[in-house]
Amino acid sequence: MSAHSQTLSDRIATYDLKGGNIGVSVTPLEEGIAIGHNEHQRFLPASSLKLATTASAFHFLGDFENSGWPKGTALVVETSGDMHERPDIRLIGTGDATLSAGPGCKQNCLSTLADTLASSNHKDIGRIIVDDGLFRRPYRPDGWSHDDLKFAYGAAISALTVNKGEAEAQISSTRGPAPQIEYSWRYEPAFPVSFSDVTTRPGQQDLELDLQSGRSRARFSGNLPPGQRLLLRFGLDDPSIYAGQILRNLLSVRGVTVSGDIVRADDPGLDSSSDLPTEIARYALPAPDPQVTLEAILHDSSNIDSEVLLQHVALSLADRTPESGLWLSEHILLEAGAEETEVEIADGSGLSVYNRVSPDAMTKMLVWASQQDWFDTWSSLIASNGQDGTLSRRFVSTFLPGIIKAKTGSVHDTDALAGYFTASSGRQYAFAIFINDTALSHRQARTVIDDLLLNLIASN
Template identity: 35%
Template sequence: MTIAARLGLALALLVAAPVAQGRGMAEPALDAILAPLPAGARIGLLVVDETGTVVAQRNADARMVPASTTKLFTTAAALATLPATDQPDTTGGASVSLEGAGSRPDVVLRGHGDARLSAAPDCTVDCLATLADAIAARTRRVGQVIGDDSAMADERWPSGMSWDNMATPSGTAVSALTLDDNIALATVIAGAEGTPAKIEAPVGLAVTGTVMSVRAGPVAVARSTLPGSDRWQLGGTIPAGSNLRVPLAVADPAARAAAVLRAMLVARGVAVRGPALARHRLGTASPEPTTLARLVPPPLADDVALTLRNSQNLHAELLLRRLAPSGTVADGIAARTAALAPVGLVPGSVSLYDGSGMSTYNRVTPRALVTLLRWGQAQSWGGTWIGGFPVAGQSGTLKNRLRGTALEGKLRAKTGTLLGTQALAGVLPTADGHTLAFAVLVGDLPEGTSATAVVDTLLLALAGL
């Protein structure tokens, strides 16, 4: 069925079964909208108006994989419990200190859970270069450069995350010391036809392999690594005269950050005798010495919005760990549960093992998501929270969805996607001035199928537009 036909169906069904004033959507109308779902797919949904009156539901209490709608729980807890999220982040920024006796002290770069530290050449805020400048201004001779992420436990990937996601930019390792979203760029520069292209490895990672330069055709460069490794292999072809930047997920972010800082110091004329190393937590975190310089990143509320808008997994995992002083996943999960106790979630309706939704162990009911949405809207920070959601047809993970429809620029919702799972939860306005809170979770989607068109048809019918 074409998009136009689906929209026509939505309008016809709306006339037959209006949703305004709490009358709800008739089951036959809902059945007709959901009928095109792929065979074998399971769906759970709940839609309520601002009074809590049910407008539409189907398997509202089914426990389903929430994917990235998990971030709604993590970000709500962060806004509810972390202090001064609307002020500069004085506790999260990276710092440097000079440690050890003698004329060549070691440089120690410490992370404290800030997700936004950058080494980009055009960086203007929260820049690693600022710390490199502070070191170069103090001394011209140093020993080792140590990346220390012991402010948080060394738990780099969520429990239940698929191993094949670990090597992708969406599954990069989690660390208290994070740089450039823990993604490094390798550069492939094509040579003459029939010759191997030049491969430039990013600082701190090893890259091998052969990419051949060919006369014409699309770029076809594959990347591979073992889970937990920072040794990569590239292969494939690239058209002669072109170049390509290949994003590589970092497995040891502290080591990578130390290597980049070391290179920055050398570029500033600092004589660095020792190597770049990583220092991870063994047991509990030790007290920190006096720092030479420390960065103060922008407000955490800004990062919450970025996490929601772009579905940034690394940032969500760091927010979870920052909920507890210990910086462990288990304590972060416990702190999130405690922070959301006032929501009144039905026991057993939420089982979450991470902060981002990458874990396949997670289970949530549509009713739990809608209950969270309604509670969050009523909080003092609710406007900030909802304001960070992707907007249909305009921003984030909804930028290309519902574009050109009457919901463009109006629907705000968090997406969720894993293999076999599609989810959407948020708020939408209706034609008669109501605001609906909704959650739609679709699971067990057969390979190569999608529920997006069906869900969008449902949303348009609900909005009455």
């Protein structure tokens, strides 16, 4: 064991990990001695895995002008040729996770397509056909837990997604002698909600949500004191159908009548071979800016942006399923020098409990990335200490802003941090610190990680 490793192990021995395990790898970007602790053991990397996903995108999709990156969402007017039938409209998803229907939307807005259609001569529409066929049917990766699926960050992955596949509802308890529960959806109702098991007693808020994937009803229980108001964000099982519902509402307020149903493009019997639709008009949004997607992933840790981006990586092998994207992400780590036994990737976001990456595999990938021609663009999008993203409030007062560029990670009993730092010597390092299976709170685990990283920066 080298003197550096002995010093690292001695430092780690001073931490009470509450039964947890820690893995550390620190590797210079130029020639030098790599140090580590449990660096070849397999760990759950949590959202630090997004570094590998985005690096894979740069490697396999090329620069931002490459056709592999997401294109703009399209709206097509179709007719069967029967003069007595209303034309249908087809909303075509292109894997643009930035598509929005918010009132403050300025780019990639579903309302833009609604405005364009409303200003045309198509005022009476039959069905809205949602076409999410670029990817397979809406799905969630293996290893996402039940508790993840009911919240916004666990929305199903689809090629047609509005507002990140989320539905927002405001829930409140009125004041007065007989408080009542009131709720309203921000856009369209996503599913029925039951509050029959909720009390409205004064005191502490204690609200529980039962919402299972594939179920069409949510049930709340517990207590919501009078005067309390909550804004809840739910992850949807089928974002594409919800996108069609929002579009129908947008068209209605613009004077466009939609008399038919919202149907999926691959529904049996939708189109028959003897009556294929004819495209009579097409409107499309500009392609989204990949930098917006990458910042959502590397700054804000967006899961759906990560999984959608992984799908585009898979499409580079002409595969509509995510498996090719997972294989290519693993290939990046192996190409960088990791051992096969140290890597197992189950999703693109790090939310799956089946992911395993060793600290050494992560730092090898980071060193490899620093040698690629896209490194400056990619690394500029990684969050910096004291400046942006999930590091905006970490390492604020100790060093100059930007001396650490890293991706955080946090799931149940797991915390992680991986990226780059500039040591006190001025040398550049890649690092990965993973804590798994600990009884520490996330705050306590982050304190351990931050203290250890600061020590590494000062001693190298």
